Amino acid sequence: MIPRWSKYNFLFRKEGHCFLYSSLSNSFALLDDETYDLLCGVRDGNQSEITDNDLVQTLSHMQAINVDEDLVINLIRFISQKRKFDQESLYLTINPTLSCNFRCPYCFETEHHDRFMSDETEDAIISYVKKKGSLKHLNVMWFGGEPLLGFKRIKSLTNRLSGIVENYSAAMISNGYLLTPEVVASLEDLQIRMIQITLDGLATSHDKKRCLKSGAPTFDRIIDNITHCLKNAPSVRIVIRVNINNDNPDDYLQVYDYFASNGISGVEVVPGFIVDRENDIPTCAFNHKQIVNFACKTFRDHKIKSISFFPSIMRNSCSARNINSLVIGPDGELYKCWEEVGRNECIVGNIKESTYNRGLMLRYTAGIDQLDDSQCIECRLLPICDGGCPRVRLLNKYEGRHLETCHLLKDGMEDLLYCHYLSKRQKTTE
Ligand code: SF4
Ligand code: SF4
Secondary structure (H helix, E strand, O other): OOOOOOOOOOEEEEEEEOEEEEEOOOEEEEOOOOHHHHHHHHHHHHOOOOOHHHHHHHHHOOOOOOOOHHHHHHHHHHHHHHHOOOOOEEEEEEOOOOOOOOOOOOOHHHOOOOOOOOOHHHHHHHHHHHHOOOOOEEEEOOOOOOHHHHHHHHHHHHHOOOOOOOOOEEEEEEOOOOOOOHHHHHOOOOEEEEEEEOOOOOHHHHHHHHHHHHOOOOHHHHHHHHHHHHHOOOEEEOEEEEOOOOOOOHHHHHHHHHHHOOOOOOEEEEEEEOOOOOOOOOOOEEEEOOOOOHHHHHHHHHHHHHOOOOOOOOOOOOOHHHEEEEEEEEEEEEEEEHOOOHHHHHOOOOOOOOOOOOHHHHHHHHOOOHOOOOHOOOOOOOOOOOOHHHHHHHHHHHHOOOOOOOHHHHHHHHHHHHHHHHHHHHHHHH
């Protein structure tokens, strides 16, 4: 048969091995040299026919040949629009306070002390959710400030919200200092399934960057809290985020080793790559190539998978572009993105007033669609990439910025897939 090569294919050779990856089916195959050479011929237009029927079948199964590109784009548009206007799910990021017990030098919330959510705001949230008649799923992320400073508010809101919707689930981003035994004992009732806690390195480094307002250290107490939580609330996933940039990449490995060598199992330690969304030319922040290099080196040198090497299909992965997603500040002010909390110019409305900044809402929901971007339409990664961070797209389009928006895989596909292959091979030889 005469095959038409799909533009969503990645055919490559790495360290003597040959591979084919199709972003359309998100599938990956190891090839022998002969097949690789044949497929290079098909790709480059030098080979007009494939006579091996098994190979044709496999390539068709991988959606690597004879693809209808118009159908692909329409399908992606359909799925993306369906999620964008889905009325059955609601994603709320709720900030019970912007106040914090820490004084981290890099934090934007230092200017917003002592703002706690009032009963009036809580009532407005409840009536907003109640009005959404078709709602089937409600996902809450507790955020701040330090959300556990507003623990009473979390309890009362959870009691009321979980009674409105059948499927309720919650997660929290906390600094971990107030994850006391009393809080841990309530986690199940609060239906909190995941807590993300940041450790900026081991004690010496962390305590310099993440101290209490008084300057007192916090590392040891956070570790005690985590250990207690792991023992007493085992159903809660604990994710430890270690912020790293070009100045401190070793902090990640040190924290990873700390948990392993102290026998503290059950935590996921993930790198928080500091990317600079404010400056077009980042200084010490990582760019995508550096993130890929870090992840591959950490795997090859230490056998640690710090990120997932195999692509996952992103479809509206950040709900900021969906109408069913809001970030709620303690005064009831609404934002689309976590990073905008506390910035007056980013407020899109107020839950107590049912008023909206239509212009800004529409920018997020309609103005930054990757399917209106000719670069994305032409991109080989489109079937798995949803256009990257909506806020970055918005800054680039409306404020003339030139921030990196593409998927990590744009620069790192071959390296990351090769690490995926090595990790699978390692598993089968273990
Ligand atoms: S920074 Fe980007 S990815 Fe993160 S919440 Fe905001 S819009 Fe979403
Ligand atoms: S954001 Fe970048 S990687 Fe993603 S589809 Fe668009 S051009 Fe491709």
